[in-house]
Amino acid sequence: MANIQKLEALVTQVRRDILRQVHKVNSGHPGGSLGCAEFFVALYQEIMERKDGFDMNGKGEDLFFLSNGHISPVFYSVLARSGYFPVEELSTFRLLNSRLQGHPTTHEGLPGIRMASGSLGQGISVAIGAAEAKKLNKDNHTVYALCGDGELQEGQNWEAIMYAAGNKVxxxxxxxxxxxxxxxxxxxxxxxxxxxxxKFEAFGWDVVSIAKGNDMQSILDGMATAKSKSGNGKPVCVLLHTIMGNGVDFMMHTHAWHGKAPNDDQLAQGLAQNAETLGDY
Amino acid sequence: MKTYIDTGKKDTRSGFGAGLTELGKSNENVVALCADLTGSLKMDEFKANHPERFFQVGIAEANMIGMAAGMTIGGKIPFTGTFANFSTGRVYDQIRQSVAYSDKNVKICASHAGITLGEDGATHQILEDIGLMKMLPGMTVINTCDYNQTKAATIAIAKHEGPVYLRFGRPKVANFTPENGTFEIGKAVNLQDGSDVTIIATGHLVWEALEAAKTLNDAGISAAVINIHTIKPLDANAIIKSVKNTGCVVTAEEHNYLGGLGESVSRILAENHPAPQEFVATKDTFGESGTPEQLMDKYGLNAAAIVKAAKKVVARK
Known part of the structure; x- marks a missing residue:
């Protein structure tokens, strides 16, 4: 049984990490990052079966691919706080010579990242490939991916969505x-x-809806349902209804903070709404 | 002069198919993906032998490249197969981000490259693919000259860790390199020694360069011929050494002179040993419908064109 309070405390700290990362370099994407904080925490702390350490091939463990790479601040925060690299390294986000590039990349060797993303629409294809490799390797683990909704406007997704259903991934x-x-x-x-x-159902996917995508228990329940549907001949889609900018009142329900960093006052407001729980980096 | 024997015309794509068949038997991590061109790419035998390792993706090249990148995670060595145009231009961003920037061990295998695709015309005749692919950091770019070399290259790239673009073609051409020869990525092959001009050729133009060297020899011009099967990384030492001896160079390729082998040679020479150069290549143009022979003649991509370029560049010394 998951300790919801503990997970929510981590979510609050992740929000602080997101705000502080983008504020420091006056760039980055806080809105979508905040909206997915609960999902990432649930995924890495509860849902995925992960091995200690990191190796690129990821045999014998669940894998995750972030297709909408611009929400890197939440990805980096949760990876660091899940032990993939030192939390202090979050202070290098988007700086010269950092492993924490604006969009995630394998190029700088950051543990936890298996594929560059940023140019949209490529993640489902990559996840399908990794899933097919797992089948060939007789590795009975699950491949997860996350896409933005706007990202579905990219045509490659629909090639991938068609393939996955047609080939029972x-x-x-x-x-x-x-x-x-x-x-x-x-x-x-x-x-x-x-x-x-x-659309997903018409393509032959099982679809699970999580109406409260910023509620930890709803996410855990919805993802458990999704997992229970896997292995039955169909790929599974989870429709995660989130609020952009969640947890920082003036950033919520608007696209204004998609790719804009808070100024000093706004940072102070955002942090005041999310008191430190596990220690800032 | 050394003599090279055409042991019987064969298509380079069949060399790829034969190499893939061998790899299927020798390396269980090799997987193949194809975008609805299995027969054209000569992947049928691999598919028949290893149906579980063959992935028919349909007419969806972007998804194919992304899937191939993902399959490397778990240790697979994916070989993608479609026409050169759909292997590069159509999926450039997928290759750039998911393969090259992500440093994935994907082998992008491209048939029907260049103008010798023939009657289908310019929509299918890519003459820009070498340029597109050589500009990607970390990408190895190979353009083989005959059946035997294509088979050897296909087998060799499976052992190379990192992304590779392997370019070959549709028509049956002279097969003259050694059967079951070794293929060393990045190593030029000196086919003829010569003292008056260096001919540096790739792909289908290598045989034409050998034919040109014979004609030039008859005219009293001694031509060295180098087969550059690997355009990137380019064997700079072999090029510089030969051009230091001859003092001028002709590059020959079935590709636009913008972005092709010729420009790579120019850069090497500009940095190390400037020398007059002539380009046997298409001159910033699209192709058109016709037989391969007609097109190679019209666009100046044959032995006669190389002879003409060699005489011109020798006069410029």
Whole structure:
């Protein structure tokens, strides 16, 4: 049984990490990062079966691929706080010679990262490949991926979605961060995508909805349901309804903080709303 | 002069297929992905022998490249197969981010490269792929000249850790390199010694360069011929050594002169030993429909064009 309070304390600390990372370099993507803080904590602390340390091949453990690489601040924070690299290294986010590039990369050898992402729409394909490799290796573990909702506008996703269903890639669970926002505005205004649930189902996926994507228990329950559906001949899609900027009141429910850093006052406000729990880096 | 015998015309893509078949038997980590061109790429035998290691992705090249990158995680060695145009231009960003920048051990195998694809015309005749691929940091770029060399290269790249672009073609061409020869990535092959001009050729133009060297010899011009099967990393020492001896160079390739082998040779020479150079290549143009022979003649990509370029560059010394 997961200790929800403990997980939520970590979420609060991750929010602080996100805000402090982007504030320091006056760049980065806090909105989507904050919206997925609970999901990342749940994934790395409870859901995935992980081995100690990091090796690129990841045999004998679950894998995760972040397709919308711009939410790197939350990825880096949770990786560091899950033991992949020192938490102090978060202070190098987006700085020259850092392993914490603006968008995640294997190029600098940061433990926990298996694929560069940033140019959108490529993560599901990569996750399918890793899932197929696991099947060949008779490795009975699950491959997870996360995509943005706006990211689904990229055509490669639909090639991948078609492939995964047609080829019964059922050791794959892809979550979609449904925050309804993208850089230029709401997804409804930029390019309406219609009924995403119906689209995935029409392509032959099992779909699980998590209506409260910022509620820890809802995430844990929804992901457990998703896991229970895997291995049955269909890939699984999780529609994760999140609030962009969650946990910092003035950043919530807007695309304004998609790719904008807080100033000094805004940082202070955001941190005041999320008191230190596990210690700042 | 050394004599090279054409043991019977064969297509380079069949060399790829034969190499892949051997790899299937010798290396269980080798997997193959194809975007609805299994027959054209000569991947049928691998598919028949190892159905569990063959992945038909359909007409979805971007997904194919991403999947291949993902399959390396877990230790697989993916070979992707489609036409050169759809192997590069169509999926450049997928290769750039998921393969090259992510340093994944993917072998991008591209048939029907260049103008000798023939009648299908310019939509399918990519003449820019060498340039696209050589600009990607960490990418090895190979363009083989005949069946035997393509087979050897296919086998060799499985042992090389890192992304590779392997370029070959559709038409049946002279098969003259040794059967079951060794293939050393990045190592030029000196085919003829010569003292008046160095001809540096790649792919289908290598045989044409040998034919040109014979004609030039008859005209009293001694031509060295170098087969550059690996355009990146380029064997700079072999090029500099020969050009120091001859004083001028002709580069020959089935590719645009912008971004191709010729420009790579120019850079090596500019940095080390400047010398007059002529380019046998397409001159910033698209191709068109026609037979391979007609097209190679019209676009100046044959032995006659190399002879003409050699005479011109010798006069410039």
């Amino acid at each position: 059922d050791n794959l669970i892809v979550s979609i961060d449904l925050n309804g926002q993208q850089i230029d505005g709401s997804t409804e205004n930029v390019l309406p995508m219609g009924n995403i649930k119906a």
